[in-house]
Amino acid sequence: MSSDPVDLRQLWGEGxxxxxxxxxxxxxxxxxxxxxxxxMPSGLGAAFAGRDPRNGPxxxxxxxxxxxxxxxxxxxxxxxxxxGMHSDVLSLLAAPGKxxxxxxxxxxxxxxxxxxxxxxxxxxxxxxxxxxxxxxxxAAESLRLVGFPAGYATExxxxxxxxxxxxxxxxxxxxxxxxxxxxxxxxGPWIGGLSSKPAP
Numbered sequence: 673m674s675s676d677p678v679d680l681r682q683l684w685g686e687g688x689x690x691x692x693x694x695x696x697x698x699x700x701x702x703x704x705x706x707x708x709x710x711x712m713p714s715g716l717g718a719a720f721a722g723r724d725p726r727n728g729p730x731x732x733x734x735x736x737x738x739x740x741x742x743x744x745x746x747x748x749x750x751x752x753x754x755x756g757m758h759s760d761v762l763s764l765l766a767a768p769g770k771x772x773x774x775x776x777x778x779x780x781x782x783x784x785x786x787x788x789x790x791x792x793x794x795x796x797x798x799x800x801x802x803x804x805x806x807x808x809x810x811a812a813e814s815l816r817l818v819g820f821p822a823g824y825a826t827e828x829x830x831x832x833x834x835x836x837x838x839x840x841x842x843x844x845x846x847x848x849x850x851x852x853x854x855x856x857x858x859x860g861p862w863i864g865g866l867s868s869k870p871a872p
Contacts, residue, residue: 705869798840
């Protein structure tokens, strides 16, 4: 199995959201509004293949342990918004020294939001480097170290990985959390359930 970085748009298409949180998979799912958690022995693809995103809430969330205390939580139903983009959810998921971070893609947007412990959520468009929220020095410096310029992207100071649409988003996730997602992280085992949390 490859430990190379994943290209989530190549893997899942245009509509997906992935959250990295310093919590166990079960704890993260509960904080994201899932009450009844079950194992997903057939894997992530089979679980989402049976869902019709036009049905609206409740939406299906799936979680797996990635590294140490970190879990990845995946959503593939965009019609009601992404649970991982709720500011209160990101605040709950964050821990001291360990931000919670969500990257999402749909046909019109590619954004990353994150929340450091006890702070307001921040965000970035990895294609333009447009940012919002109260960035800490650590977050700003971490993004600089992986190649994001201090201001808007220009020809002289471009964002990294413009040739891979989702690559820049996962580079932001790596800068903020320290986790570089690869195929092994997404191998499971997965647990999940339905969350009826409304769109942010």
